[in-house]
Amino acid sequence: MSADHRICDPLDVATIKADFPILARQVHGRRLVYLDSAASSQKPRQVLDAMQDFSVTSYANVHRGVYSIAVEADEGFEAARDAVARFIGAPSSRSVVFTKNVTEAINLVAHSWGRSNLGAGDSILLTEMEHHANIVPWLMLAEEKGFEIRYLPVADDHTLDLTDLDRLIDGVKLVSVTAMSNVLGTLNPIERLAAAAHAAGALILVDAAQWVPHLPTDVVAWDADFVGFTGHKLLGPSGIGVLWAREELLEAMPAFLGGGAMIRDVRLDGWTPNEIPWKFEAGTPPITEAVGLHAAIDYLTGLGMEAVRKHEVALTGYALRTLNERFGDDITIHGPSEPAQRGGVLSLAFRDVHPHDLSQILDQHGVCVRAGHHCAKPLMRRLGVGATARASLYVYNDESDVDALADALEATSTFFG
Amino acid sequence: MSADHRICDPLDVATIKADFPILARQVHGRRLVYLDSAASSQKPRQVLDAMQDFSVTSYANVHRGVYSIAVEADEGFEAARDAVARFIGAPSSRSVVFTKNVTEAINLVAHSWGRSNLGAGDSILLTEMEHHANIVPWLMLAEEKGFEIRYLPVADDHTLDLTDLDRLIDGVKLVSVTAMSNVLGTLNPIERLAAAAHAAGALILVDAAQWVPHLPTDVVAWDADFVGFTGHKLLGPSGIGVLWAREELLEAMPAFLGGGAMIRDVRLDGWTPNEIPWKFEAGTPPITEAVGLHAAIDYLTGLGMEAVRKHEVALTGYALRTLNERFGDDITIHGPSEPAQRGGVLSLAFRDVHPHDLSQILDQHGVCVRAGHHCAKPLMRRLGVGATARASLYVYNDESDVDALADALEATSTFFG
Amino acid sequence: MAGLEDLYREIILDHYRSPRNRGALEVPPAVRSEGFNPLCGDEITVYLAVADGVVEDVKIEAQGCSISQSSASMLSMAVKGKPVDEVRDISRQFLAMMHTHESSLEGDDEQVAVDEKALGDLAALQGVVKFPPRIKCATLAWYTLGQGLDEAAGAAPT
Amino acid sequence: MAGLEDLYREIILDHYRSPRNRGALEVPPAVRSEGFNPLCGDEITVYLAVADGVVEDVKIEAQGCSISQSSASMLSMAVKGKPVDEVRDISRQFLAMMHTHESSLEGDDEQVAVDEKALGDLAALQGVVKFPPRIKCATLAWYTLGQGLDEAAGAAPT
């Protein structure tokens, strides 16, 4: 029934699917239809192999061991940093800090920059569509320091409501905003917000967890001050995230976690910090994970981030059309209605079936969607729902996956008629 | 020449070596002789396979997704927590927090427990043989809070000098001490220090990074309050560490990093924390790494930690005898002279060859030893050296590796005659 | 993994479609307790009117999935009019049934003998244990009830 | 990877065994700068006596490996008695030679033409670039020298 609007896809998804071993798996006798990449993506053979190869040939602790495999490990680790810098348009690798996830990246900024720059009488600006990772660190710090937290509201079309931007941004020291909502798919106008922040004398932190995996990223074009993202959402391994920040900021910020590698000297009565970026990398970093992230970046670069974006716009359009045509008023898809203004994250309300029940029934058909508040409870309250069922698309998804989702949705009527 | 003192080894090292693919590699035409496990250990096939299998069958984000592979991922992740609890004798898995490394584990205690319990007029007790990971977090917090840091000195036999323990421990709120020195191999009397700490009304944190991989661990027998260790030193992956703490402490401590999974509810103006241990696990945890750590624990449990310890005592004895017999006054091996009182960490001074040069030349013979201050600069100053060359032993090492080290040491005379 | 018929029994769906004892009670004299499932967003408020050691009335406000809603509805029927001791006993039995398969995080698998007769309709929720992530849906109302009972006990004139 | 003969040239070992210009100068008039290699523990102190735009004397206190020690010793010979401008030029040349292979962390591979004659003995350290972790050993003294020159410039009567 949807054959009439087959999309013109710049990616060869059949070939891509074959790169992802887990997609060959069956669930309840059906092929796995993985539609939960916004929570975490799957890894291609190329990433798994890179990590395995590294582990069986060049693994050692990093930080300038003298022997050959330690040199190779160091080179592998620092090459990953270089690859990250290139991937996001960072002017230098010195400004790329490896963390365990984007949550730690944001907490690092809160503890280091925030703790020394925010106090009573100050204020910061977040939005109502932030992930808890970009709310709770600020709530925690505000409890301690007594600054004010303001929120940009979400408009009824599920974009940011910028009507009151001038008033809300006036006097704030930081704007911290997601580049793409993990619930609505909304793409936020980062360049405009950065300009407004700078005009107001504020810095801007961009939570790019959902952006970097799906669209070309250029931190300089954004004119951002801090940008964080996470490896496991861009075909990479768990256990690694990235904080990029302008060099001058990193230079000026106090260290966060203390320990090995982040020091220049330690005495019983004091210590001095190492250079950036190592000043912010206490202890043994996620070494093999950095190598995996590098391979993931290479994989995506091989596909081309422009092509990845085009694929997702087309497939999101196909999904919106298919679901709306097949289910009409029985389905509500949150977020902007134009595919070009959003990412491939489809938060659904379907008849009166609760998202948990929806996800449970879809699973019987091999279809993986996440049900819950997606770590965005304030946004859920704004939407007036307790939870949504979220289907999210990535490079390994195609129309057949969307069709499988639609077919499985029909099947909910067995129990919830 | 050392054939006369072959050891009786409870481990079948030839079989174990075959489990570690990297040991089949050559360096400069020689077999790889890996003697840097104190920095990071290598991974057996079993660990690599477990991670790979998980990635290609059951990978998804954790935290109670409803669909099948998310359920499997959750089970894999939480089973790792259970395995950690059993491995260290923890009464419950609820008290096992996954971190990115032991450095983060100690920083977590400093930020959460320390920030709310230590102030001006307070004091804590460390030792002169701590790794920077157990010094710098306290120096950083002391700068902010103004408490006093005392140090237990290192005696001339390279054990802790407990002569003044009663005086030094009097009035402190925390004793934080390494179970085994990563430079000297010294095993510290944790049970005695825990008793003294508790008698003084203090808590005790044990940095067990070097202990857990090498000796049977029982946090209850220690009567410890906090115990940290790190996955990459016990045959597991990088990117994961563990903080264990008594449940009541974790319950009472404020959260550290804020974000997803560590919350019960989030509103625009406040939040409430989740139950332990998740309260301390903000963001996506090292999921596949937890599965790898579980496999590493299973591997070591299969060998038997008693057998691992016996193997290391015997091999350390062999190494001490071999090196002392072959090099006499030309070599100094730091640390206690009795193998039973130490781990298999041999920090060497050899003739007047600087440790860097030593490590460089040994590499030409395939022998990997680490040169430097080993993140223990205060201890280096106490020893009166700038650096040492450190050879460290693990389950995959045997006499042939020690002999290779000794042969390579001879070869330094080509350049440093 | 088990089939969905084990989860979505007819009686469960019936309680979901027509939840019993919906609403609120005046506080005080009633006590009010709130529960959250931190992972999925389910929320529940239990109102208890306890007098002379008896749960005289119970009302429930809730949003959540079929399992959490039906469990709350069944709870309200199972406890209304019962002595507090008996309510605690039913609760213990129900939670024991739910935890048979739960992650060993909860500690040792203490075996509480489950008396299916005492549980009545609630026994229908037994199928939930085969779907581990849903166990928290089924137990949410019960933990919230427990808090309410504790509070009522604290507030009671001695 | 290169053979060790590339690293341990005779002239390097000679400077290591008999380091030139060891010791300290009185501060002030001399300036004192300290460098650390955060990873291996090498430490160096450079004393510079600068007058009328000329490095009139230099002394070095250091602990470290053959590479860091010989580099410091050669440095002392190369700069003693030279005008500050010329010293800065030698330093630039030397660092350029060392960074040819260094991690791109240092930014773009700006190609400074290296004049081996100007470097003299120092050219022997070229082999170090084949051993990346040792580059920091060779450059430590030079970065420390740079700090000292800056300080001397700041302290100089204008």
Ligand SMILES: Cc1ncc(COP(=O)(O)O)c(C=O)c1O
């Ligand atoms: C005693 C000790 N403590 C702490 C650490 C730090 O471990 P990690 O770098 O994994 O945090 C190490 C190892 O480097 C160690 O040996």
Ligand SMILES: Cc1ncc(COP(=O)(O)O)c(C=O)c1O
């Ligand atoms: C927008 C956004 N920010 C932050 C996060 C947190 O990522 P992580 O759990 O890897 O720290 C996520 C994903 O969960 C996200 O979608």
